[in-house]
Amino acid sequence: MTVSITSYLMVALILFCVGLYGALTKRNAVVVLISIELMLNAVNINLVAFSKYGLYPAVAGQIFTLFTMTVAAAEVAVGLAILIALYRNKETVNVDEIDQMKR
Amino acid sequence: MDTFLHYAWLIPLFPLLAFIVIVSFGRQLKEGAAIVGIGLTAVSFGIAVLAFWQRFRDGGVDYNYVVDWLHVGDIVINMGFEVTPLNAMMLVIVTLVSLLVQIYSKGYMHGDERFPVFYQYLALFTFSMLGLVISPNLLQVYIFWELVGVCSFLLVGYYYFKPEAKAAAKKAFIVTRIGDLGLFIGICLLFWWTGSFEYGPIFESVALGRLEPWMITVAAILIFIGAMGKSGQFPLHTWLPDAMEGPTPVSALIHAATMVAAGVYLVAATYPLFIASDTALTVVAYVGGITAIFAASIGLTQRDIKRVLAYSTVSQLGYMMMALGVAGAAGYVAGSFHLMTHAFFKALLFLGAGSVIHAVHTQDVFEMGGLWKKMPVTALTFLIGCLAIAGIFPFAGFWSKEAILGAVYGAHRYDLLVIALVAAFFTAFYMFRLFFLTFTGKARGKHEAHESPGVMTGPLLILALLAVVAGFVNTPYAPLLTDWILSTGTGTAIVNVFGEGTEHAASWLQIVALLISVLGVILAYLMYGKKSVSPNSIPEAMPWLYRLSYRKYYVDELYQNVIVRPLGWLGIILNGFDKYVVDGLVGLTAKITQGIGALHARVQSGQIQSYGAMVLFGLLLLILAISLTVEGGGLFGFGR
DSSP, rough: OOOOOHHHHHHHHHHHHHHHHHHHHHOOOOHHHHHHHHHHHHHHHHHHHHHHHHHOTHHHHHHHHHHHHHHHHHHHHHHHHHHHHHHHHHHOGGGGGTTTTTT | OTTTGGGGHHHHHHHHHHHHHHHHHHHGGGOOOOOOOOHHHHHHHHHHHHHHHHHHHOOOOEEEEEEEEEEEOOOOOEEEEEEHHHHHHHHHHHHHHHHHHHHHHHHTTTTTTHHHHHHHHHHHHHHHHHHHHOOSBBHHHHHHHHHHHHHHHHHHHHTTHHHHHHHHHHHHHHHHHHHHHHHHHHHHHHHHSSSSOOHHHHHHHTTOOSSOOOHHHHHHHHHHHHHHHHTTOSSSSHHHHHHHSOOOHHHIIIIISHHHHHHHHHHHHHHHHTTHHHHHHHHHHHHHHHHHHHHHHHHTTBBBHHHHHHHHHHHHHHHHHHHHOOHHHHHHHHHHHHHHHHHHHHHHHHHHHHHHHHHSSBBGGGGGGTTTTOOOOHHHHOOOOOHHHHHHHSSHHHHHHHHHHHHHHTOOHHHHHHHHHHHHHHHHHHHHHHHHHHHHOOOSSOOOOOOOOHHHHHHHHHHHHHHHHHHGGGETTTEEHHHHHHHHHHHHHHHHOOOOOOOOOOOOHHHHHHHHHHHHHHIIIIISSSSSSTTTTTHHHHHHHHHHHHHHGGHHHHHHHIIHHHHHHHHHHHHHHIIIHHHHHHHHHHHHHHHHHHHHHHHHOOHHHHHHHHHHHHHHHHHHHHHHHHGGGGTTTTOO
């Protein structure tokens, strides 16, 4: 049996929505970062699925996924570094309390 | 020497220079400001006399000099000056009276805190009036006309810390403004109809019949309304007596030479317009006549020395207007002649009154008395002034009043003649009532009166001399002034229309007029000098009549209730409308904008997650909108 593209896209959609929910609601900055990773991975699943079952299947989709993962790793590293710096200065990683952009 | 008139434009400039100098250095000059003012006005006076003499000797044509001032489309508006017999005479009167008033003020205003300011205003006032007199076109006249109004406002309100003075200044300004509006409309209409502000072209259009008769009547009456405001003619006379709140020398200047003379002068200067319209002349004559008798009857009962004089001014101005209104060369000359003699004796009377007030510190004649011995010079000069204004032979007023009566009689206006004779009787009576109450009998007030200093009595003596001799320039036996005024320009135009007609009053009229005046004097003597007739007999017999006169016919009250109050209410209503409706709308707009701003400011919380949520929400909305509206069901084919 073959798994249809709809199933892949469904999994990706659920994953993206979970990630989005986490990113918008969690108070801990680390959890927010993890949620963003989830969203990125949902996108990766889409890319891989289309590279196999899309209208014009090509290996470019899989290669693009590798790039995304690399960039995401770099992004998480930078994000955590900022978070640590922030924690040192403000003694908190609570997103609610980080509101310097106000006004 | 033949072009000396070319320098006549310098006459107004010296007072202007004095004004500028005193404004610039007033603080340093202190009472030296008087020297500046007097000196420069004296120069003006000198030039005016020379110009007058030149004008007198030359005869012939009027001197007129203009330069282009403004180009508006095809129309050129000129600026310049002219010297006619009438304004040459006015120049001398204005500079002379102003000079004497300034000399007098040096004594009268001595020790006043704002001494330089006073001289500053006087200089500006003199400049404005001279500019008005010398102007050859109505636009220029109007500019100076308004300047005169402003100066009178400043001077009447000189003691601005007194509420009455403040009110009087405002009243003077506003009431004359009503007249000014008429003048302004008149000038605009004339410009519209004739395309010129210049006297010459306007008179030419009138003479050639280019204007419809009704146009001339309308324009003349509008100009006369302006003159009514400035010259205090009924019903715009109310500001003049109130203007007594200013310092006394100012009253002398306003009443004799500058402000009020402007109205009479304007009518005389635009006389060719008036003679082209019988209606306008009749209006002028009757307004003048009514004013003359009306003001004289108020003057009978006033207690304030300056107010009596003020009403006598109003009455005398009425006389002049009446003379101008009864058509013809005789009336024109008589009006101008009376303007001149009145300037001298009224300045004399006011300065004399100022001298008295200076000595006794009250203006109520019932608190004076017995000053003859204490202030001999003032008393004597005041007596001369009274004799002159009452029209006793051979003082100046006799000749000019007799000329007016002759003109009225010659025009067969017998109703006006009766009015004039009654007014003459009243005038003689109240002037001598004033004289006897002030200078004879026992001192009634608690005051240590003494004669005023020389700077004050000097001008009095000069004016007294003029009040005696000024009449002789135009006696029935040697009508110098008549011949001269009628020799050029406007004068010739009048003669062309009406013929010479300068015969003086029949001798019986002279005698009647003199008898009536003497009767007035005798009655005043019996009542207030000898006291053999009780002054209270008339008020007791007819209290309502006395009250009517004493309360000035309730004209002020009438204006207060009919015009000022309703306007005040209207003002309050409009103020409320402005405050609550207009400002309310403006405030509401501001409040709404502010509220919206505040609402949105709260959205900007700095919470990154709420921003994210909003972005998501916005994206969803966008997708929904596109899918519902774009042809073919949009991105996801929802509408299919």
